[in-house]
Amino acid sequence: xxxxxxxxxxxxxxxxxxxxxxxxxxxxxxxxxxxxxxxxxxxxxxxxxxxxxxxxxxxxxxxxxxxxxxxxxxxxxxxxxxxxxxxxxxxxxxxxxxxxxxxxxxxxxxxxxxxxxxxxxxxxxxxxxxxxxxxxxxxxxxxxxxxxxxxxxxxxxxxxxxxxxxxxxxxxxxxxxxxxxxxxxxxxxxxxxxxxxxxxxxxxxxxxxxxxxxxxxxxxxxxxxxxxxxxxxxxxxxxxxxxx
Amino acid sequence: xxxxxxxxxxxxxxxxxxxxxxxxxxxxxxxxxxxxxxxxxxxxxxxxxxxxxxxxxxxxxxxxxxxxxxxxxxxxxxxxxxxxxxxxxxxxxxxxxxxxxxxxxxxxxxxxxxxxxxxxxxxxxxxxxxxxxxxxxxxxxxxxxxxxxxxxxxxxxxxxxxxxxxxxxxxxxxxxxxxxxxxxxxxxxxxxxxxxxxxxxxxxxxxxxxxxxxxxxxxxxxxxxxxxxxxxxxxxxxxxxxxx
DNA sequence: CGCTCATTTGACGCATGTCAACGCGCGTGG
DNA sequence: CCACGCGCGTTGACATGCGTCAAATGAGCG
Numbered sequence: 001x002x003x004x005x006x007x008x009x010x011x012x013x014x015x016x017x018x019x020x021x022x023x024x025x026x027x028x029x030x031x032x033x034x035x036x037x038x039x040x041x042x043x044x045x046x047x048x049x050x051x052x053x054x055x056x057x058x059x060x061x062x063x064x065x066x067x068x069x070x071x072x073x074x075x076x077x078x079x080x081x082x083x084x085x086x087x088x089x090x091x092x093x094x095x096x097x098x099x100x101x102x103x104x105x106x107x108x109x110x111x112x113x114x115x116x117x118x119x120x121x122x123x124x125x126x127x128x129x130x131x132x133x134x135x136x137x138x139x140x141x142x143x144x145x146x147x148x149x150x151x152x153x154x155x156x157x158x159x160x161x162x163x164x165x166x167x168x169x170x171x172x173x174x175x176x177x178x179x180x181x182x183x184x185x186x187x188x189x190x191x192x193x194x195x196x197x198x199x200x201x202x203x204x205x206x207x208x209x210x211x212x213x214x215x216x217x218x219x220x221x222x223x224x225x226x227x228x229x230x231x232x233x234x235x236x237x238x239x240x241x242x243x244x
Numbered sequence: 245x246x247x248x249x250x251x252x253x254x255x256x257x258x259x260x261x262x263x264x265x266x267x268x269x270x271x272x273x274x275x276x277x278x279x280x281x282x283x284x285x286x287x288x289x290x291x292x293x294x295x296x297x298x299x300x301x302x303x304x305x306x307x308x309x310x311x312x313x314x315x316x317x318x319x320x321x322x323x324x325x326x327x328x329x330x331x332x333x334x335x336x337x338x339x340x341x342x343x344x345x346x347x348x349x350x351x352x353x354x355x356x357x358x359x360x361x362x363x364x365x366x367x368x369x370x371x372x373x374x375x376x377x378x379x380x381x382x383x384x385x386x387x388x389x390x391x392x393x394x395x396x397x398x399x400x401x402x403x404x405x406x407x408x409x410x411x412x413x414x415x416x417x418x419x420x421x422x423x424x425x426x427x428x429x430x431x432x433x434x435x436x437x438x439x440x441x442x443x444x445x446x447x448x449x450x451x452x453x454x455x456x457x458x459x460x461x462x463x464x465x466x467x468x469x470x471x472x473x474x475x476x477x478x479x480x481x482x483x484x485x486x487x488x
Numbered sequence: 489c490g491c492t493c494a495t496t497t498g499a500c501g502c503a504t505g506t507c508a509a510c511g512c513g514c515g516t517g518g
Numbered sequence: 519c520c521a522c523g524c525g526c527g528t529t530g531a532c533a534t535g536c537g538t539c540a541a542a543t544g545a546g547c548g
Contacts, residue, residue, distance in 0.1 A: 079400045081487040087400040101392035108396060130382070137381055138374070144388035148345035151395035152333045152352060156323045158402035159331040159446030163504075194527060202403030204505060209528055225513090226527060243325040407536075438495065448537060453496055469545080470495065 019043060025071050028095035033139035041129065042136070047120045057098065057110040057118070064106050066120050068098035073116035074191040077108045078199065088200035090150070091192060093177075099123070100144055113192050158202045161243065166201040167211040168240035171221065175231055186231040187224070194226070263287060272339035273313050277383035285373065286380070291364045301342065301354040301362070308350050310364050312342035317360030318435040321352045322443065332444035334394070335436060337421075343367070344388055357436050402446045405487065410445040411455040412484035415465065419475055430475040431468070438470070 020026060020043050031039055048071075051057055057068065060079060075092040089108050092098060098110050098118070130137045157169055174188045190197070198205045212229075215221045220237050222230040231237060264270060264287050275283055292315075295301055301312065304323060319336040333352050336342060342354050342362070374381045401413055418432045434441070442449045456473075459465045464481050466474040475481060 077396075079396065081400065081404055083487055085404040085487065087403040089396045089399055101389050101396060103390060103393045107393045131378060134375060134378065134381070137378075137385065141381065141385050141388060144385060144392060145345050146347060148388060148392050148395060149347045149351045151392060151399065152321075152323065152345060155333055155395065155398055155402060156325065156331040158399060159443075160325055160329040199403075205527080206506085206529085207504065210504095213528075243327055243329065449495080450497085450538085451536065454536095457496075 019046070019048060023071060025069075025095035029069050029071075030097060030136065030139050030143060031069070033135040034133065038133050038135070041133065042121075045121055045125045045129065049118055049120045051112040051116045051118075053112055053114045053116075055112045055116070057112060057116070058106050060106055060109045062106050064099055064102040064104075064123055066099060067123050067126050068110075068121070069119040070094055070096050070098060071117045071119055074113040075110050075116060075118075076113055076192060076196055076200075077110055079108045086199045087202065088196055090147075090154075091196075091200070097140075097143055100140070100147070113196070163201070163203045163207045163211055164214065165240055165243055166203065167197075167208060167215065168220075168237050170197065170201060171215075171229060171231070172237050172241040175234070175237075186234060188229040188231065190227045190229065263290070263292060267315060269313075269315050269339035273315075274341060274380065274383050274387060275313070277379040278377065282377050282379070285377065286365075289365055289369045289373065293362055293364045295356040295360045295362075297356055297358045297360075299356045299360075301356060301360070302350050304350055304353045306350045308343055308346040308348075308367055310343060311367050311370050312354075312365070313363040314338055314340050314342060315361045315363055318357040319354050319360060319362075320357055320436060320440055320444075321354055323352045330443045331446065332440055334391075334398075335440075335444070341384075341387055344384070344391070357440070407445070407447050407451045407455055408458065409484055409487055410447065411441075411452060411459065412464075412481050414441065414445060415459075415473060415475070416478075416481050416485040419478070419481075430478060432473040432475065434471045434473065 020031065020039050023029070023031070026032060031042065034042060049068075051073075057075065058064075058066070070092050072094055074094075075096075075098060077089040077092065077098070078086055079089055080086045091113070092110075099106060101107055130140070157166055161169060171188060174190075175186070178188060192200075194205045194208050198208045201208065212221070212223065215237075216223055218236075220231075220233045220240070222232055224230055264275065264283050267273075267275070270276060275286060278286060293312075295317075301319065302308075302310070314336050316338055318338075319340075319342060321333040321336065321342070322330055323333055324330045335357075336354075343350060345351055374384070401410055405413060415432060418434075419430070422432060436444075438449045438452050442452045445452065456465070456467065459481075460467055462480075464475075464477045464484070466476055468474055
């Protein structure tokens with residue numbers, strides 16, 4: 001579907017083209033809006049960064065100096081209340097953006113779940129470049145609109161769904177996304193731990209655990225191990241997720 | 245602060261200029277990014293619409309044919325679950341946008357709280373126009389990023405705050421916004437009813453009511469009447485809102 | 489002045505959070 | 519290679535905050 005990635009362009013000097021040519025997420029990331037020429041301009045301001053498992057990529061309240069594009073690994077975005085209560089705002093999968101939502105400062109922290117690689121763009125320079133790359137600006141607007149729609153779905157989950165419905169929704173969403181990415185087996189890999197899931201779903205680790213057990217006992221899922229879920233009854237799962 | 249609104253331009257034929265010139269929200273709306281010339285292009289695709297109190301402007305799942313800019317009145321954005329449970333995603337105040345967040349369809353319904361006026365833009369034509377009006381595209385990206393940050397703050401509220409903290413946060417936010425808009429009295433007008441507040445805060449009308457009473461008894465607010473709150477202890481309110 | 493609808497107040501039960509113990513898998517070191 | 523220990527996940531027991539149901543109060547309007 002993106003077979004032109006390996007075309008040879010011998011006449012051009014391509015400072016970092018190798019970096020993007022080999023990119024695993026080029027087809028899904030924001031960059032997919034750009035042709036090779038435009039991509040080169042974008043690549044001219046990028047730095048590739050790696051973080052260890054658990055590392056903080058940026059912190060809530062920091063000056064938003066960079067925008068990131070995740071190329072490998074998983075990231076959690078979290079907000080923390082004074083007394084330590086934590087809400088996970090979202091999980092970022094390869095190809096996703098970090099640092100788009102700001103109000104003059106990062107509004108949440110970003111932490112690596114496992115080892116992570118990402119492309120780092122100086123925010124100001126990227127915003128300047130946006131004026132010269134209209135397709136990229138359009139793409140970012142699309143991404144922002146999608147993230148907004150996701151955020152609103154999550155508000156419905158947090159405000160009005162029971163823990164059972166929350167867990168089912170969570171699994172259902174991950175499954176749908178995996179299918180959309182071409183996966184064929186009815187299974188879900190969970191890169192994050194139970195604590196992260198609980199903090200994402202606005203509940204507790206114990207309730208998440210009990211709910212997994214209940215879904216298993218009811219024959220909707222099987223737990224190959226704690227981080228791999230096999231879906232046995234996709235329709236049943238969806239019905240629970242939708243509150244039917 | 246926007247004193248140039250009445251300048252006379254006799255040589256130009258201005259099909260709908262009067263509409264924008266008189267606009268109450270021109271300084272805050274997305275249009276503020278545009279000069280008069282650009283504004284005219286935008287105005288060429290706009291239709292002014294009015295809705296009665298309670299009317300539905302668009303429905304969750306509808307084809308997103310329009311994007312709106314609220315010029316007068318208040319709107320609630322709501323998502324509803326199969327069994328009738330409702331979550332209000334946000335309240336829109338004059339100058340705000342409707343219909344930005346979509347996934348191929350409107351992801352929530354928009355309903356008028358009281359009589360409403362808005363500017364309606366055919367979505368496709370607006371998106372086309374965006375390519376010719378880069379400042380508008382930039383502005384929309386900014387708006388989307390802001391709304392995303394707000395949505396994330398709301399996730400924290402729904403997932404991790406107690407009802408007391410939710411109500412305090414709600415009042416505190418409205419108060420801050422009113423101050424930002426130049427209000428000097430320490431009061432808040434609530435255009436929406438208790439049911440809407442409850443559905444916004446992920447709780448029930450009874451709990452909202454009890455919480456108002458508690459805040460009153462604790463000397464933090466006074467209720468001039470059900471829809472007008474006087475703030476007596478702003479700092480105390482903020483501390484509760486932040487979970488201190 | 490009385491009706492209606494929104495809000496407030498009251499009583500009660502349950503779902504879910506809290507606290508606590510247990511199990512299991514994995515990595516480490518002997 | 520095995521034993522141990524640690525961290526994560528699971529299960530259990532219990533308490534309580536909040537949702538549910540029900541009734542009373544109050545404000546707005548004809």
